[in-house]
Structure formats: C-alpha cells, structure tokens
Amino acid sequence: MDFKDVLKEIKGNLLSLMGSKFDDLKAESKKDVQDFLNASKEKLERWTTLLAAGNLTPDDYKWLVESQKDLVVLKGLYAAGVSKIKLGHLKNSILDTVINTAIGLVLKTDENTEDTQAS
Numbered sequence: 001m002d003f004k005d006v007l008k009e010i011k012g013n014l015l016s017l018m019g020s021k022f023d024d025l026k027a028e029s030k031k032d033v034q035d036f037l038n039a040s041k042e043k044l045e046r047w048t049t050l051l052a053a054g055n056l057t058p059d060d061y062k063w064l065v066e067s068q069k070d071l072v073v074l075k076g077l078y079a080a081g082v083s084k085i086k087l088g089h090l091k092n093s094i095l096d097t098v099i100n101t102a103i104g105l106v107l108k109t110d111e112n113t114e115d116t117q118a119s
Helices: 005-020 025-050 058-067 075-079 084-118
Strands: none
Touching: 005 025, 005 084, 025 058, 025 075, 025 084, 058 084, 075 084
C-alpha cells in the first residue's frame, strides 16, 4: 500500500465533501483542506502504515485521527462567515471522511492480498 495513493484519495474525498457543502467557497475550503492535510500528514502516514500492518485496530485508528480535531482549523471558511456550529459539524465530517477512506482502502488492500495469497 502506497500512502501517497491513500492521501490522494483522502484529499479527493475531502474536496468533494467541501464542494458539496460550500460550493460557493471552493478556494477557502480547498486551502483549509490542504492546511489540515499538511499539518496531519506525518501522523496520518504513520497511523495508516500501522493500521495496514495490523498493529492498530480500526477503532484505534479512529481514535487517533479524531485526536487531530484541533488541527482542523477552517480559517478560510470562518473568515467567509460560516457559523461556528456549521464548522464544528464540518470538522466531524472531515475526520469521518479521513477515517472511512483510509480504513476502507487498507481493508480493501488486505482483502486483495489475502485473495492473491489464497490463489
């Protein structure tokens, strides 16, 4: 599993999420997503690698990613006038998207590996 592929998929899913909620604020939301990914990249890579190796459970991974909530700052959207309540919900959606994307890709990779080994 290549983490660059996982990160690319996460970014794409996050941009889709942001676009569906804030289509009129694409530039702000894209910068906020990139800032979060830059701030979290090293930890996400380490945790995703540990998850793929079986050293973390999906629940452990979820807990670790959720601990990064403070790194989801969303300055651009806040400056554009999005309410704090909406931003709080969006932070949760962002973290859920990261978790579900990474776990989904890792588990899919594991299944493909097992299928190949069983053949």
